[in-house]
Amino acid sequence: MIKVIINGAKGRMGREAVQAVNNDSELEVVAQCDAGDDLGALIKATQAQVVVDLTIASAGFNNTKIILNAGACPVIGTSGFQEEQVKILQALALEKKCGGLIAPNFSIGAVLMMKFAAQAAQYFPDVEVIEAHSPEKEDSPSGTGIRTAELINAARRKSPTKCSDNELLKGARGADLEGVKIHSIRLPGVVAQQTVFFGGHSETLKIEHNSLSRSSFMPGICLACKEVVKRNTLVYGLECLMD
């Protein structure tokens, strides 16, 4: 049984993570804590092998250092790390010979969607991204939409087909991220959906992810707990722990 601490255990995600980790036959929660607790001491007292951090973004960098310095493997669910910070933490992990993960998205389905999108973009340079969320979402496009477009751009080997793009109504052709169009739909009754739509020669390919709730992050958190203990580098993105 791998010993796991959940940091940020009183938050909504944290409470669900405690349950999910305890329900996994290979994992057990040895402590729950929150901002204010002495995380380093707790790791030593419980001999925890993994710490799942679900606290606020601003605490992520320091928490990761504390976890690594205490000899445990960090599984960090907060976003907003700067590239520089990730490098510092990766160096520290190497020094401590600890595996670890910083992941902006723990949904296995979303991660596979992005991975497949990048693979398909090698063969189909013509592709648009359509994402749908509830009207409460503040920004558009979504972070996942932007990330998907970036991955597509990095993977494309050819330019997409030229297109007139004459808009009778401004905005019809969507947002443009270096040649990849992104369309953001905002409707009640939708939680989080994304379609990556590829057009080829007399054929199309769609990859479509649909998330009902943040519960979809739990299998990814459990997978990460089991994988980081087998490794000795800190990686960025859940996809790095998947084949």
Added chain:
Amino acid sequence: MIKVIINGAKGRMGREAVQAVNNDSELEVVAQCDAGDDLGALIKATQAQVVVDLTIASAGFNNTKIILNAGACPVIGTSGFQEEQVKILQALALEKKCGGLIAPNFSIGAVLMMKFAAQAAQYFPDVEVIEAHSPEKEDSPSGTGIRTAELINAARRKSPTKCSDNELLKGARGADLEGVKIHSIRLPGVVAQQTVFFGGHSETLKIEHNSLSRSSFMPGICLACKEVVKRNTLVYGLECLMD
């Protein structure tokens, strides 16, 4: 057997229409003609009851007058009529006691999609339109996309849910037609698709039309030929001949 003349019979649509009408057990093509032929004389000589006009837009108004004056029922497939022109032709049809149709779209599926979209908009004020065509299409949004948004607006009884619409990348939220968002996708491998996406309280409803080719217009042309002979008014839009 209803006697039908195809005007514009040498064009791509015309050739297909000749075949489709002849394949229908209730219809027969009694003459094929094109610009330059004396349409009025031909109607009299053949005693045609219906004339399907698939010539160019600019000829539509005059051809409809000739057809009505010769006592036949016009089925007009050209777009670009002005409101004033439609009224003149409707008055003429009434006087001549002839049924008739001017239709910007003969696809039964597209017409049903728009009809259903208007019906659903009464109950679901939150709705966006996503249309996809090949990169060769010059303008965006498509005519069908704009028409669908207009019908939705006319049918809505409530305002849609407020939404922040803060665009990190310009155009993400699509085009806005009086509050209805329209998103235009342009990809090879696509002919003509449209999805009308409704969001409700913990539920969504999608109406999705997909057209493979202009052959999809043929059943609508045949339906129109059979319906106009039963009527004595000229209507605009194939939906007016459907229950």
Added chain:
Amino acid sequence: MIKVIINGAKGRMGREAVQAVNNDSELEVVAQCDAGDDLGALIKATQAQVVVDLTIASAGFNNTKIILNAGACPVIGTSGFQEEQVKILQALALEKKCGGLIAPNFSIGAVLMMKFAAQAAQYFPDVEVIEAHSPEKEDSPSGTGIRTAELINAARRKSPTKCSDNELLKGARGADLEGVKIHSIRLPGVVAQQTVFFGGHSETLKIEHNSLSRSSFMPGICLACKEVVKRNTLVYGLECLMD
């Protein structure tokens, strides 16, 4: 304000209905009750105009009689009524000059899907139903799937296209309800989805409903409360209260 009693208010659906009705600016909950309470007396004491019954199926018939005899309009959410019983209740409603509704499904989206399916079947006799639910669902096809196929059958004017249906693996072509194929998908991550897929001449039309939870029934319950008070017949099916 229309005065509404919720019967079965302690059940999951009942609790949500109390909230939804109170949140509606035209409705107010004047009493909440459950099996064992004297419903007739409560109606008189509160002068309730509408009673929403969300108790168990076996109580539905008697509750409806009590509600009508007390002069209120019943909105009945229990299924399992026999045709004979519905007729008796409709006669009673006429006598009492009360409007009323018995509805197997309060989801406005599902009701529109079925209505549109019946309309489209007049023009597209070729259609299959694909429904998806979670693996916990006991029976397949779903009740909505069967009801949709029945409505399609009643509406079709032509036979569907002949098809070889040679199954290399038994069951590939799905269930057959008088010529309408129904396919049942059972997957985790799905709550309740249904697609009605029409095939035409070089075109297809899909109507797709997706429900996230039973919350999707609430707008239909509120709509029914407002409509039954305007009427003096008892109808079967929410669609009868929609245009």
Added chain:
Amino acid sequence: MIKVIINGAKGRMGREAVQAVNNDSELEVVAQCDAGDDLGALIKATQAQVVVDLTIASAGFNNTKIILNAGACPVIGTSGFQEEQVKILQALALEKKCGGLIAPNFSIGAVLMMKFAAQAAQYFPDVEVIEAHSPEKEDSPSGTGIRTAELINAARRKSPTKCSDNELLKGARGADLEGVKIHSIRLPGVVAQQTVFFGGHSETLKIEHNSLSRSSFMPGICLACKEVVKRNTLVYGLECLMD
């Protein structure tokens, strides 16, 4: 420029392949032939590096031997090879140091769909296959549907979720290929579509391929011509030539 012979050039696929290969800037058709022509002699006369064989299935084995013996790389589009035959041809290719391909499907989109399906099945053991074709298709499920289910089975690491599968109407739950359900839809207006539908924990992932015509095979044929000349083994399946 890679020199290519098209064998079976008078067939529908062959004619399209001649055009597609000639339109590719790295390829040129040096000869077109059909059953009856001396393929071996033609290869020598033209110094062709690749032979694309689009003749009938029964000729595939012999043609591949002739091509390899003449020192060219075979790209074989006929299906129906026995495992034993593939091994014999692979041994011959090794001996001759020639690359080659036998491919039951040249659609890049369909090949990616199957590849992604196998990858996702490692993480999502719950999955069903829905394929749609025109009513003329004789057998169900389609070959691609069966192949996809086989690949999913080989890739799954866990058993899928138990499900009651109580069919009120026989066939509702579809065909069963070792635990993977396959549903076959047959409708006019559809050419060839397939959806691989994965269900996870509060999320779903769909991979959807749509083919408009056999033209979708052409990019795969061209890709194969360019890849086989770089290799010295004969592989089975276009996916083996893709990253």
